Amino acid sequence: MKYILYMIALHVLLTGLVYQVFFQHKLLFIAAEVILFISIAIAAQLYQDFRQPVAFIRSGIEAIKDQDFTIRFVPTGKGEVDTLIEVYNLMIDQLRQERTRLQEQHFFLEKLIEASPVGLLVLDFDERVVQLNPTATRQFSDRILGKKLEETDQGLLQQMSTMPDGESRTLKTTGIQTYKVQRSHLMDQGFRRSFFMLEELTSELYEIEKAAYGKVIRMMAHEVNNTLGATDSILQTTLDFLTEPEFSDLSEALRIASGRNGRLTQFMRNFADVVRLPLPRREAVSLNRLVEQVSLFMRATALNQGSSIHTPEPNEPCTLYADTAQLEQVLVNVLKNAIEAGGTEIRVEIQKSELAILNNGKAITSEESTQLFNPFYSSKPQGQGIGLTLIREILVNHGFSFTLKTQADGWTAFRIQFER
Structure with a gap:
């Protein structure tokens, strides 16, 4: 669009100048106008030439978004475009192979459960x-x-x-x-x-089961790491060859894909951490003191984001039986989400059997509200949903009920009801 606007402005200016300078000289005026028309035609052709790789990239991105790894592009005979097509086809082949391996592993696990x-x-x-x-x-x-x-x-x-x-x-x-x-x-x-x-x-059954699970875990870790490593290696090798300016868009797309590989590896680690979450070790916890400590810890982060945290005035002490470290992790994650919501104020309220953390940031849509606590769901572009999954697992294991929704007054509230 910038290119089109620039060409229009340029040729309108040149047309005006030609009119002012050569209007009295008809032959020169006609020749200048012919040159301008030729220039417009060349500009249009150039636009079509450099738009074609962008169209391929857009089509490829849509196919990846739809998880359709069966689409492959046919070479066109143009050097730059064919290089782009070759890289895309190679990447799609790797993604298709990766998905096939994962499906085979999933099928293997189902058969293992049956047997x-x-x-x-x-x-x-x-x-x-x-x-x-x-x-x-x-x-x-x-x-x-x-x-x-x-x-x-x-x-x-x-x-x-x-x-x-x-x-x-x-x-x-x-x-x-x-x-x-x-x-x-x-x-x-x-x-x-x-x-x-x-x-x-029986000892025999126990040993067989232990060996089987160990083999499955090692095999999955080996295969997934090999797949991600090989894919990222191909992406990095391709990036080394795409140093020309005209491949900047493609290079950026490949860097994004490489970054996605890294995030997938981290996601798997985070997923394992959630699965290995231990059962709570309950002890008497002063909720007032714990809230004050966590709020003080998160206050600097909130100020950097243009928000403030307000804690309740000391009143009737609230004591409950919970795992202190796990409950602290819940408060840190809830306050972090409240800060990232982009509001200017966060309020913490403690009642006899309820803790509420409210913020005036971005509201939760009706579509998001139905999926918030689904495993690993996140409404953030770069989010993995690990925070809410961890919160859910800790609170469920404690037997505490909880809600997260935007109220009629526009404030979003995370409420935890304790069984004391």
Whole structure:
């Protein structure tokens, strides 16, 4: 657009000058006008020439956004464009191979679960059995599908129904058979669903399982790291050859892709950290003091972003039983998100059984509100959603309920209700 505007302005100016200078000399005026028309035609042709690589880049970016790695461009016979097409096709081939490897690994993990000697039993939102793997089916039969654990006539399942989330127990069905049963949960469509893993405690079974899981973890780490390393190596090698100014847009796109590889590696590390989050070690915590300490820690960051943090005046002490380090991590992440919302003021309010952190920054849209606590969802362009995922996991493990939404008055509030 700048080029077009510049050419229009230039030729309008030249036309005016030609009119002023050569109007009295008809032949010179006509010759000058012919030259101007030729110049306009050349400018239009140049515009079409340098617009073609941009069009290829735009088409390629759209294909990548749509995760369509089957599109490959055919060479056109023009040097610069063909170089661009060759690099794009090479990158798409690498991405397609990477996705194929990941799909194969996912399929392998599904087969591993089906063949696993560990029984897997999944409940729905109403705590009814909806899924069994083959090992669990052999143990309990599929007659328990659709029933609550306490409604069955099997002693092991009735014992399992009393287990709290996150607990692991050793249970016996008879005087001989002993099982290690662990209850955990997953998030499905924003709601919590429980599942059980049952392992027969024989030394042989334990060793086989340990070796199998170790092999899977090593294989996945090896394959993913190799894929990312090879892809980034190709991108960096290509960048070394694209030093000419006309390839600046392509070079920038490849740098973005290389940066994405690095962020994906970091994302996997962050994901592992969340998965390995330990259960809370509860102790008496002064919420007033903890809020004051974290607010003081985050105050400088807020000031740098043009915001201020206001904490409540000391009043009735609020004490709860929680993991101090994990609860501190929750407050740091919530305040960080409030600061990044871009408002000018952050208020912290403590009531008898509730903590509220409010900010007057960017409001949460209705579309975002339905996905906020989905695993690794983020509304930020460079966000990974690790912060909210970590917050959710810590608060769920503590048994604390929480909400995040923009109120009618325009303030966005993160509220945590404590069970004290």
